[in-house]
Amino acid sequence: MQLKLYDHRFFVQLLLLCWLTGCIDKIPLDTEGMVDLLVIEGSINNQPGPYTITIKRSGDFSEDQLAIPDPVTGAQVRIVASTGESSAMSEIDPGIYQTDDLNFRGEIGKSYHMEATLADGKTYRSLAEELLPVPPIEQVNFGTIKQEVLGDNNVISEEDFIRFSVDTRIPDDGKRHYLKWNFTGEYVFSEIGDPSVPLKPVRRCYVPDNIDLNKIVIFSGGDGARKELTKELLVKDLDNKFLITYCFHLFQQSLTPGAYAFWEKVEALVNRSGSLFEVPPGRIDGNIINPDEPDEEVLGYFYATAVDDVRFFVQRRDIEDVVIFNNCNNADPELLALCLNCLLVTNSTLEKPPYWED
Incomplete structure (x- = not known):
């Protein structure tokens, strides 16, 4: 299965911009010199x-500016291996760019x-990242749990949730291992019968589920x-x-120490509680540089990773x-309207994925 890391594409940039602009906590920041920064992000893996x-450029997030990122077009971009x-x-x-x-x-x-190399002639490059092996996924697990939820009118109630976990085996090879997990989902959405059209067949759509794009799951050990x-x-x-x-797609990735x-x-930025007494996360340095202007601040990261992936199906009868x-x-x-026409659900399709298990 080909790995598509679409969640990283805008995610890192948004997090970095939130950190710089203070959108997590309303704390005044000195934004002098923090205008129109270059953001470069991407990866390579061992799958096709x-x-x-x-x-992109971060946009102007000085005082009274909205900070809307702008795509950088017309660049000449390439990925280079250590072997040439x-x-x-x-x-x-x-x-x-692909x-x-x-x-x-x-x-x-x-x-x-x-x-x-951008259209203005400026050149940027990342530091080299080694593509390290990744241990295989042993098993994906799920189970139901109850958690307290604060609802309308500040009423606390217990609701049902589903929890996913993964089993893997860290090898005894004398090295420290760094892992990251990405996941996406898909589900079936079934129409209901339309009383005004009795003979209309009830259809099923297959819908991608981005789950929680702000969820960072990593391991070091x-x-x-x-x-x-x-x-x-x-x-x-x-x-x-x-x-x-429900189909759960899991991707287990290797990371370098830098990545x-x-x-x-x-992760520390995403998981901040917002307390005034909490130690703020350190500067999120990337690995992108301008060789001709080493002092230029560039945001983002380019990394290499090996990937092991698995699909895991949860049927209603399993819950x-x-x-x-x-x-x-x-x-x-x-x-x-959605229930009568499942194609109105965002990104839905009537085409059943070839790997689907009913």
């Missing part, structure tokens, strides 16, 4: 390409960096000792997406002793 690099081979990249959308050579593929043991690791990945609402079948340090700071409400029983007119 193409691979993607995104180049490379692939040029074409701009498929404003500021989004490798041209479909035979160009990341290999374990090689190092990779990106190079970008091993130090040479074999370790059986169970890592909690996600706690998710047990809603009508689980009425029929891990970057994501560790991003016991839990009531899942069908939102299509709601009389809301806007929701009713």
Whole structure:
């Protein structure tokens, strides 16, 4: 299965901008010199390409400015291996570049960096990142839990959630290992019968679910000792997406120490409680530089990773002793339109994925 890291494309940039502009806590910041920064983000892995690099400018987030990112177009971009081979990249959308050579593929043991020359002639490159091996996924687990939720009128109630975790084995190879997990989902959305059209068939749509794009799950450890690791990945609402079948896509990635340090700071930023007494996360330094102007501040990170991936299906019959409400029983007119025509659900399709298990 080809890995698509679309969640990184805008995610890192948004987090960095939030950190710089203080959108998590309303704390005055000195924004002098923090205007129109370049943001470069991307990765290469050992699964078939193409691979993607995104180049944007942060926009003006000085006082009274909105800080809307602008795509950087017309750049010449390529990914280069330590052994000399490379692939040029074409701009498929404003500021989004993909490798041209479909035979160009990341290999374990090689190092990779990106190079970008902008339309104004400025050149940027990342530090080299080694593509390290990743241990295989042993098993994906799930179970239901109850958690207290603060609802309307400040009333606390217990609601059902589903929790996913992964089992993996850290090898006893004398090295410290750094891992990251990405995940996406898909679910079946079934129409209800339309009383005004009795003979109309009821259709099923297949809908992608981005889950929680702000969820950062990483691990550092091993130090040479074999370790059986169970890592909690996600706690998710047990809603009508689980009425029929839910498909959980999990990607387990290797990281270099530098990439891990970057994501560790991003994780600290995302998980901040907002307390005035909390120690703020350190500066989120990336690995992108301007060789001709070393003092120029550039945001973002380019990394290399090996990937092991798995699909895990949850059927409604697998979830016991839990009531899942069908939102299509709601009389809301806007929701009713979706229930009568599942193609109105964002990004839905009637085409059943070839790997789907009913």
